[in-house]
Amino acid sequence: MTTLKKGFGVFILWVLMTVVCPAQTIKGIVTDSLGKAVPFAGVNLKTNNLIVGYTTTNEKGNFLLPVPAGTNQTGLTLEISCIGFKKASKPVADFSKPYDFKLTASVNALKTVTIRDNSKIRTSGDTISYKVAEFTQPQDRTIGDVIKKLPGMDVDKNGKISYNGKAISNLYIGGDNLLDDRYNIATRTIPNGVVDEVQVMENHQPVKMLKNKVNSDDVALNLTIKKDAKMQLVGQETVGAGLPGNYDAELNAMLFKDQYKAINYLKGNNTGYDLQSDVISHNLADYLSRVDNDKPSTVLSMGTAGDPDLPRNRYLLNRSGVLNLNNLYKPRPDVQLRANLSYLTDNQRQVYSKLSEVYLPNDTIRYTENQYNKARPDILHAQLYANYNKDKYYLNNSFAADYSHGMYYSSLVSNNVPVNQVFKDNLVDIANQFNLMQTFRHNNIIELYSYLNRTSEPENRVIDPGFNPAVFNNGVPYALLTQNVNIPSWFTNNYVKLTLPKTLVTQSYKVGFSLQSQRLQSALTTTQLNNQLNQVGDSALNNLNWSRRKLYAEAGYDIPGNVLKVTASLPVNLMQIAYNDAYYQLNKSLTRLYFNPRLSVKYQTGAEDYLTAIYSLRNDIGGIQDVYNGSILKNYRTLYANNADLTERKTQNANLGYSYRKAISLFFFSVNAGYTHQAANNITSSVLTNNLQQRIVLPFNNQTDAWDVSGAISKYHFKLRTTFAAGASYQTARLNQIQNGIILPYTTISTSFVASADTKVSAQVNFNYKANFSLVTSKSDLVPTESRFQRLIQQAALNYTPSANFLIGVSADHYYTRQQQAGDLKYIFADASLRYKINKLRTDIELSAKNLFNMQNYSAVYLSANVFTSSTYSIPGRIILAKVMFNI
């Protein structure tokens, strides 16, 4: 009886349950055009084109589809698919009404999929994986060649990689951090054949204990290594020789074991391949601004001509060599010990002539210069790194030492006066970063951080014989003009941080201090004909002491939601700056309290698309190089001095972005818009004379505004086996210039478009094309003329593989420049190569020709609103090179 009662109770409850909370189901019937039931048709419930629930119809064509719990009820569609019928779909709004479908028959409902091509891309949460083999083309040698072609990926001319418009933070190899952000070492060395997948990790949080607690909008790449390549030594040995007198050699050895990873190489060439770019630290500027380390920059230079606006390998006249050793050892899976060591030596030549004209309202000032420059840098970089990354414990120590020794020589003809310059530049930079995190009670995390940096860079430049005696030696002939500068500097930044993760919000509180102590010493001296040393004037001497002390407290909030991620940081800084130079009776100090908030919001509008919004306010103060009173001859015709107070800048920045991807169909799209407003309390002004350009800083309420909008789109077309990409950007900036006492507000607008296609025409032929168009206009209301600068760069390459071991490649780039008041400039460069593979010997033989049309000079003309410059550079002519490449 009791059981019966109980049973009855359960029954009642069950009835009630069904009444009170009806299971959410969608029902309907599927018939053909004649009204006949279609049995066993697939019924799929989709959101964002992904199936979330499914069923099939019964014999009578009826279906009853339970909606899975937790399904987002907006944006649902119901799709019927059945062999022999066309697909049908309806949006779902209301679960109570029936969804009936009438299918139309289709003879060939199924597209014939006869592809045996396995182009693969995989997504899993925040990770997208590209199968390298599927994107590889016969001409590719290193993984960098393949990454360039991946849809959604962009590689700039320095090798910096961006994914859907965002620069990557790091490139991991087999999950390990071998190189930090100096990843050109990997992309230019690792053979594409050893890499299985390139993985893109969005929202990458490298610290294990912070995962899902503290937001990260970093994007990192990981290269997964093929099993067989993990076992053994990998390497490619190349020797090449060519005409006229060219060589190119590379010996490398790599290991990708789970416990031990290494990329070690020796490279040398005089064919224009810039080895310095191998060791570029791509995120250095970001890193230094995060650490708040404002390092002094090099003060002196040799001349005024920069590099031509061509790819570096087109104009570089070099003799470079580099030894690069990167070794990582993992005694345990969560412990990494690493040493990176590189030594680079180079001997570069630069030959150019330049004409500059500056148009002033009632005058035109003209400079001409011809230079023959030689640069001999020796650069040594050493880094030691230890990292413990455990679930509850994190320790990271990174020690870096940089030494560079540079010797620069120049023979110069300036306004028809010949002089020689010798410039010595020695930099020592030592830094240590220590970071410790420990999880304790209630999952709270305590962090200790310490950063210490010492730099010193004595610079010495001598100009002879007696240059411009009217300015530097009261019109008396003299022997040498010597400028010395050094800014030895100490910087330290230390903090303690407490992180309190809760389910919804992670709070963090940080207190710390930083100290910067610098001294700027400089002297401009003349050596008279009798070897007597004299100071130039009474205001070309500096002995400036500088200190910046900062005390800060910061509250941070992270909402690490799946749909909404919010990060807010609210730092309050108390800053005290003091500087003095007894010679100029300069003794100033100022104290400021700054609030520099930053808010970033990321809203996931769908599984693969999101909106981001960022606002930041930043107050900062100039550095030691903004306050020295004594003149420094920065280059042979620019005297630089300050006579104003420190620059105080207040920068507001707002950014809005939308990123969309549909990885499954290899479609990527992003748009960004930004606005920056900066208010500063001074302005740089120039005083121009025929032989000298003097810059001084004046107090001025200087407001600048800049807007920018950009978008990029990239898509792989499966049928055409082509990656299409396009991008556009628009920037406008309003800023002020003062020249010879006149304030000129300028509006500069730059627009650029880029489009590219990379296609596999057949198994034997592939082709790529890229066009880049930019237009810069600059205009001031006070100056009647407007300047317009247009440039179109086109690049194309065709590769043909008639048989598995033979490859023919041709490529060309075309540069077209147009601006009014100057003739059009057109340059075309062409390259060709033949490669033959001897499989038995694991050897490739390559014959290549660079700059087939033998262009030996390159001219660049630039006209801004009131400055016209025309530069002509000597560039390497045709190079024919034969190479033998052996694979270990």
Place this chain on the structure above:
Amino acid sequence: MRTNLIILIVLTLAGLQARAQKADTAKAIAHYKFSWVRDTTQRSNPYTENMILLMGRNASVYKSYDRKQQEAMMRKQVEEQVAQIANGASNTIQLKSNGKGVTRNELFLYPAAKKMIRNERLINYYLVEEELPVQQWNITADTMSVGDLHCQKATTHFKGRNYTAWFCPDLPFHTGPWKLNGLPGLIVEAYDDRNEVVFKFDGMEDPALLKKPEPGSDPGSFSIGGTSVRLSGQDGGNNDPRIIEPPVSGIKATPKEFDNLKEAMRKDPRAFAQSAMAASGTGRVVTGVPMPAMKMNVQSAPQSTINNPMELPEEK
């Protein structure tokens, strides 16, 4: 004695040959590379085989592609050697397989009818009908593209293993390799979490391009000089390779009956083979002209050890 009795019972079932299911025509064909770590002491050297899946409106069949190739090769060998016998150059047929074991059975799935027919071969074809294996799939939002097939990920636990499957909603076949089925699209790739059982997609084929044999011909037989030879154990089910249908000559059996039969063969293979051959009437030469007596000598590679079955017992 008892074994003989069982054999007899089963063999009498031969008379009950009947069409198991209305024939279906393949609308699509998928190729898979199947790999299976049979011997856990040799993980780096798994068993591999090329498999093929034919899909129709209501039915699908999963079978060995390597076997098809091997049989074609065998047929060629027999053809050549029978020709030599006919010339009097030889009186023995020596067949060599390529030294690789292949999957002998074929799995016919009928999702709508909720049943599965295993076409097992023990000299004769035995059609073992069972319930359709059902997997409880968990659909995730992860995606992958294989060629231009866009796939979504699903996971399940089946026969002691945790499987990940990638299915393609654009190919609305509710089937997949082996016994995996029931997703709203063809399963193009599947593997267990230990990577011991892997079905890797190896391309699609258009069934319309399959060669249709000449009418009346039988892929399991051929004739030489007026001699018609029929080979036993060849894929002699249907003439049209696009038809999804168990062999008409198949003998219906329940799973239990078939297990008993297998057991019988294991215990007394000789007696089993003799009675089976007698019952089926195959494996003999039907002569038009007098032929010297022939001996059949079939060699195949020894089976490797299996210590890691595909279907593991559920841990309780």
